[in-house]
Amino acid sequence: MALIKSISGIRGTIGGTPGTALTPIDLVKFTSAYGAWISKQGNGDKIVVGRDGRISGQMVRDIVVATLQGQGFHVLDLGYSTTPTVEMAVKMENAAGGIILTASHNPKEWNALKLLNKEGEFLSAEDGQWILDFAEKGNIEFADVNKLGTVTTSDAFIQKHIDEILRHPLVDIEAIKAKNFKIVVDAVNSTGAISVPPLLQALGVEQVQVINEEVTGRFAHNPEPLPENLRELCQVVEKQNAHLGIAIDPDVDRLCFVCEDGSLFGEEYTLVAVADYILKHKKGNTVSNLSSTRALRDVTEKHGGTYAPSAVGEVNVVKKMKEMNAVIGGEGNGGIIVPELHYGRDALIGIALFLTHLAKSGKTMKTLRSSYPDYFISKNKIELDENVNLTEIFEKIKKKYKKQPINTEDGLKIEFDKDWVHLRSSNTEPIIRIYSESTTETMANNIAKRIMEDIKEMMMARVE
16 A cells, blocks of 8 residues: 655555555545645635546545535536646636646556646645645644535536637647548546547547547556557557557546557657647747656757756646746656646647647658657666665765766756766655666666666765
8 A cells, every 4th residue: 555645746545544545534634734725825715626537536536525515615526537627627717726636647546636726737845745734733624514615517628628729829720630640549448538539529530549448447558658558559550550649648648659650659759749849830948857858958959949957747847937938848758738728738739739740741650750869768766775875875976977067956967968867866765766868778778877886886885
């Protein structure tokens, strides 16, 4: 069993004992702490709630909604929805906040509370910490019978979300329709099944095949859209002679594509391709986190813009985007943030912009992908001894590579010309995550291996 309490939300496995998993007791505890924070903000008493297709979704929804109602809040329940749809609904309804019930890419036994402010954005570190602290104090006050909240349901917001996407000036429905695309969608048994097909239909795509379509929460495969989990989609795309395949995660904020031959476009290149299209029509800056591919920087500079890295985490990307007045941003895990729509990762706007780009380019998926610089990312981790002083290790690495450009905004990132390595400590495990990138897979692995050997030597030296 697991319960992860962080400033970005509460995530855990269903079942077990309170405090060790996401039990009904924990759901009440953290939902009511969020309610207390909403009251403290003084921005009204309406809260939007939506959920993905998880098995535990209805149970979690019932507890969360009843808790908020018991605090006197008026809940707008969207039922099955997507993370970006809930984010947009908060703004559309001028609500005080929102809660998305989803564990994103985690397996079926997980669920979570993703907490939003009145802007429909994830909470700042300071606000998230306030909620965690308040939850531990347990000083919750509920409303008396005459001041209980209300619950209103609506299933209209996915269509409202789609309507906003269609109004985006860079989404060209006619260009997409003219290509007569044949598309396969892997809905991974969640709410992508009720959001992606209607979007494609609205964009003029008539040939759509959906696999893993039934919204059961019993995911047909590990729901994270990684290569090893998308074999079925790749096979169906090739077998059906489709132009492309689309994969999303259970809450539809991550997006990746499959080429016409069944090969992967690469989730790192989802943002790169969409940014390339936007920057052709709108000059400006871009942002991605420190662990994302350098290809975005290359594309941005080609169009005359400035690229800026941010700390890992959507809230950090959004903060940097606002500072840079970025026209596009996101994360290398297939997360697209288009600020004109809202400051949140959104696979649906990503699909619309990508298909417009593909249609107007006159290229196939394969040739479009080949038009971008080739980089390879190696992802590794190293376990730490209990007595290791991580700050000391990082200082030694900084000293060893002091002649190289170094970024310490989030862990330690070292650049070697166009290659780089990024070291971050985990918030939940005694490990260092080591991401490295180069123009070849072998070189990326070798960079990571070299740094891992450095760390091991430094740990051994400390012990001796």
